[in-house]
Amino acid sequence: MIDYTRLYADLQHIPALRGWLATLPGQVSAGLSPHRWGDLPDWRAALEALPALSPSSVELAQQVSAGTGEEITPEQLTQLESALRALHPWRKGPWKLFDLQIDTEWRSDWKWDRIAPHLAPLENRLVLDVGCGNGYHCWRLLGAGARQVIGIDPSAKYVAQFYAMKKYLGWDRRVDLLPLGIEALPANLRAFDTTLSMGVLYHRRSPMDHLRELRETLRPGGQLVLETLVIDGGLGDCLVPEGRYAKMRNVWFLPSCATLESWLKKCGFRDPRTVDMDTTSLDEQRRTDWMRYESLADFLDPDDPAKTIEGHPAPKRAVLVANAP
Template sequence: MSEQSTILPWFDDVLSFMQDGPLARWAEVLPQQLNEILHEKEHGDQQRWLDSVLALPEITAVEADLNSHDIALKSSELSEQQSAAVDACLRGLIPWRKGPFRFFDTHIDTEWRSDWKWDRVAPHIAPLHGRVVLDVGCGSGYHMWRMLGAGAKRVIGVDPSRLFLMQFQAYKKYLQSAQGQANADLLPLKMEDVPPRLKAFDTVFSMGVLYHRKSPIDHLQELKDALRPGGELVLETLVIDGPLGEVLMPEDRYAMMRNVWFIPTPETLLLWCRRVGLKNARVVDLNQTSLDEQRATEWMRFNSLKDFLDPTDANKTAEGYPAPLRAVIIAEA
């Protein structure tokens, strides 16, 4: 069976959902976008990752708890052989960066405690019940499942990583077994691939993306234009302490990351939001990332936050900049 015939059907359901209403314009171009990304742009590990997903065993009597911190999957009929097979397949998808997840007997202790971020964000957002949600830079989909658990009608995530797509599909396989459907879809695209001015989503999340964009103003405009009038933006990004108008632009790397461009103060970020027409922009949380929230684990063995900080001063990055401070901004279109 070809990769194309295996992967493209994963998106049939979301294409059907998009056919009517404000997402119809995206549905017209999405099949070609997916074909170009998945089958015309080669990735040496894609087949290996896909093989791991396809080798996941069928399991009956699956139950899922999307509101637990590790969005646990359970089954009363799991055999030892099935448990071992699940574990082996999931290890074929290492590294796991966002989570945690529990696939039956396998606990995936991811690099990031994404549940901590969710706990900081969730109390401040409009109720998600019945909402159509866009999650920009969704990673492997951990927060998408939490959004679905909070009652979202549909969650669409965009993230160009094909490894994240495979990790997402691994969880979706068993969630569909548990619930009969899973109204969340990860599209291996960038926000720039989303058609402009859709005005289609009730809530748009952008968490950990803004500082990777060469033009943060363009990104904010794209996010606003994806929202229906009155829809809510949930923005989480790096900031620095300081007055209105101050912005850090690293000389080269920031915390060993090459692709960091602009890190504003909270007041500057709020000004950017106002300038693109977002309303009632406010900071609802400030948090300095701790070594307990981001760290190397059995499931992500590469360097992590402690390796990116000054070894003599955890309040500074390895380059001497202020250590990662993250703000959550809420605003309306």
């Protein structure tokens, strides 16, 4: 079910990525090791339990969906839902398979609507999505015309969720999710036309290093799309939480947009600019039947939703774009 044969063949024809083939299969094997992920056999079993169905249609442009309710029996629908629920929690989406709606924690389609107007035209572009989760935005990028999309995320469960979707959205489509972090990419690739990093920067101990890593993935003139937590403020303002932020341990830096633009300039990017800023709402991130753990409502001060439970400013996210030198 998890098969990179097609991707490896494709990389043979991309000169800037061909050399990666010397190490990539070993990296994938390590990233999907059952010694690292004890539940991996259960996730593979869930993939094997998915019913064999061939949807008559696939939609990637306006939503991510495949098939209709007329193409599945009640027994197959039960089998499909049971297998997908074995991959709980579902954080990014929504997805729709044969009228089964996967109501994910995040309304990732809302984030897509915020970034899509600011993407350079995607036709014939090679795209990298860093920290892509289960690959929802990878499919939207493909639906918007990208030639090929590669997502990277170190979570093997997200890889399993991605391949559950790929079974019905199309094995032959040029979109893949590798079980890797950005540090696994060869240095100074200069290969991608567009690179996205969404919801990653604030988890990095060194934001400057992450911005330089992102720059090195891009060909000269390529576009960076950066989405991250920010605070209100001017140039030089940055929140460095001493403890947790919204109950997350690994949040290191929340800059103002002006500060983040200056960081991008310092790392060599051209024309960095903030194109969107939005306070995360309880309708966009919430607990659902497909994600039953704590969510945003549990992370905010119950007496003042403008603050996190720790007293920091509530989550506000910005989208910035810039170009590689």
